[in-house]
Amino acid sequence: METTTNFIWKLYEEHTDIDSKDYQRVLMVIENYQGAKAMGYDNSINFSAVFLQEFQRNLKFRFTNLIYHEMTHSWQWSGNNQAPVGFTEGIVDYTVFKANYYLPNYAEPGTRNRWDEGYGVTA
Template identity: 50%
Template structure:
């Protein structure tokens, strides 16, 4: 079940329909995603949900820019941008990563899918954007 706060929506200063749609994209992702039965970092789980709003073009203007962030699993928009980068290396990366996270999580999944460790991917991501 997804509960949306009417107080939040009532206080939203902007296009409420757009914000509601973005919120539903993010929350519905959680319904269909795997989290390694609780083993995946929370930042990755939230990053996958924000990756969905990024791909659907329902992300807000304040969303992280490519290269932003301090860690690959920082979460939300920062991790979404990193996942976008990984998906640029291997098309369908996020979907394949999600499949691997059905019963467990291991950072080695990044290497399994790309041939590179998550740390190497993060360093290359940051270097690509001059961060």
């Protein structure tokens, strides 16, 4: 998580305390629930133990992918939660892409209708 945080701060040029959020820590919890693979809000990230246990391919890669995704949510600014979700998710996936932990099913540029559809399209 420290490596991920440092990567995010470097990528988005957050070099001073005023640039980044004032979290002393980010709490990561693995819980036994169905549904979302992972959820992050502010400085808390929850991972689904059910998803991790049932994942059949490269678990280390997928878990690292999710850490980069959720840690970016922890550190990103969202205009007091007013920024479009597609935009914030696209920025998150841009981070994942730059860290080389993107999934092979990313949408190719120009294959969708709008730049702010989110995730791989926006990234």
